[in-house]
């Protein structure tokens with residue numbers, strides 16, 4: 035009888051509040067609650083642990099429904115653009131991904147293509163020396179597409195496996211900056227035997243604006259996956275569920291700190307457990 | 311927009327004398343959704359909607375405006391009331407140099423804001439100095455030095471010193487060179503990182519700032535409340551700078567933070583250039599949150 039009392043109207047409100055508090059957004063939170071309700075009713079779940087577990091399983095199901103990041107193209111070099119709005123952790127994440135790939139035996143090269151922001155190039159160069167990998171850079175204020183071009187030529191000459199392109203932060207609402215990114219992408223596409231790739235960096239503290247970011251960046255780049263940064267804070271990064279629900283983009287990595295190895299492959303089970 | 315959504319809710323209202331509780335409940339559901347979609351914290355939304363409901367129920371339905379317009383006006387006025395109404399001016403010391411300290415999460419826009427503040431204050435006739443107290447992030451000092459060079463403002467930095475020691479030495483140098491305002495750029499940090507929060511406490515106790523500003527990204531979601539309360543509790547701050555307002559984030563975090571801390575949003579950063587800093591406009595942000 036006490037167990038039966040676990041399913042109160044307040045229970046559904048609190049579960050939905052937990053998802054909203056995680057930045058999943060109104061529509062996505064409602065969807066997860068709806069799915070969990072079906073499961074709870076059909077499986078006759080009554081105890082509080084079972085109820086929580088039902089929600090966890092629905093979050094996992096939703097995250098898994100966005101699919102796996104696509105297989106990388108077989109051609110070498112690979113070129114991965116690291117893109118996103120200002121301050122989300124692109125430069126740091128590019129370094130972390132480079133370090134991770136290098137540990138796995140990849141020969142990597144960094145392209146310091148943020149030629150705009152003060153000390154943008156220096157920051158990438160410092161990270162490259164910590165990873166112990168080559169970096170291609172030009173003068174501050176130079177054409178970032180030229181940096182992309184040179185880095186691919188250098189990669190071909192040095193038999194590099196993967197080029198990581200650090201791009202300048204840019205708000206998706208700035209048409210000229212999005213066009214600049216599109217141009218960098220086309221330069222890479224022309225120069226490569228295969229296709230370039232792009233990882234969109236999303237800050238875990240971001241609210242629903244993350245959906246607009248993903249939508250617009252997805253229009254100029256082929257965004258294969260998301261790197262969700264700053265998950266070592268108190269924010270839950272739930273906007274990636276809203277993004278996945280609308281655009282189907284999966285999360286590949288999560289950033290959990292400011293150090294070179296503070297990057298983990300995304301695990302939906304771990305994520306769902308942290309939520310509930 | 312909120313207006314459109316409420317028009318739908320009130321469409322069935324026909325010449326009744328007052329807004330009934332049932333009419334208003336339907337409207338409150340729409341308002342709650344709009345505010346959550348705008349990233350206002352869900353607990354703040356609850357309080358806000360309860361408050362608005364009290365004001366809306368029993369409102370006479372006048373002939374000159376629609377019920378929807380009436381409710382929108384109540385919501386808008388309530389929001390402008392919360393967002394504004396407090397001292398927005400920066401505080402300066404009676405004896406120079408004044409110290410302004412910038413704090414906040416990683417990547418929120420502090421270093422850029424420091425340079426922008428220097429430009430703004432110089433335009434007001436002051437003589438600023440910047441202090442590079444972020445000793446952790448690769449090329450953070452270079453970033454501030456590059457900005458300082460662009461705007462011709464000196465940047466104080468001393469190798470191999472702790473953040474506290476850098477700030478102490480900078481203040482001595484500012485006094486020596488007759489600078490009347492010192493702007494401290496600190497490292498981005500998590501509000502849950504005890505050691506890093508302690509560093510701010512140590513800086514403040516050694517060189518008490520007349521003005522501490524929490525720098526927050528306008529796209530911050532529900533977590534804005536946790537961040538603001540933690541910084542308030544552990545470090546204390548006088549006001550907020552809301553950055554990246556040149557994007558299309560609705561900015562609900564502004565309402566959340568003002569609501570729970572009572573601290574004013576003093577400035578809005580509206581771009582990446584050094585001139586892109588302006589006074590915070592509560593009415594504009596209220597319209598933006600309401601979509």
Ligand SMILES: Nc1nc2c(ncn2[C@@H]2O[C@H](COP(=O)(O)OP(=O)(O)OP(=O)(O)O)[C@@H](O)[C@H]2O)c(=O)[nH]1
Nearest residue numbers: 120121122123124125126203264289290291416417
């Ligand atoms: N705690 C924490 N901090 C992070 C993480 N990822 C990045 N950061 C920090 O976030 C800040 C911004 O990181 P950057 O790599 O410069 O971000 P960015 O997107 O390249 O910035 P812009 O190029 O200026 O747009 C730095 O202080 C990083 O150390 C993370 O996973 N956790």
Ligand SMILES: Nc1nc2c(ncn2[C@@H]2O[C@H](COP(=O)(O)OP(=O)(O)OP(=O)(O)O)[C@@H](O)[C@H]2O)c(=O)[nH]1
Nearest residue numbers: 120121416417418419420421422498554579580581
């Ligand atoms: N569009 C836009 N970009 C901004 C604004 N303010 C800062 N930025 C950008 O946001 C990014 C981060 O700014 P920083 O000043 O490095 O942020 P920070 O808080 O010092 O970062 P950490 O020191 O790593 O914590 C940079 O790319 C800035 O150019 C703004 O108002 N609008």
Ligand SMILES: [Mg+2]
Nearest residue numbers: 124125148203
């Ligand atoms: Mg960067």
Ligand SMILES: [Mg+2]
Nearest residue numbers: 420421444450
């Ligand atoms: Mg900084």
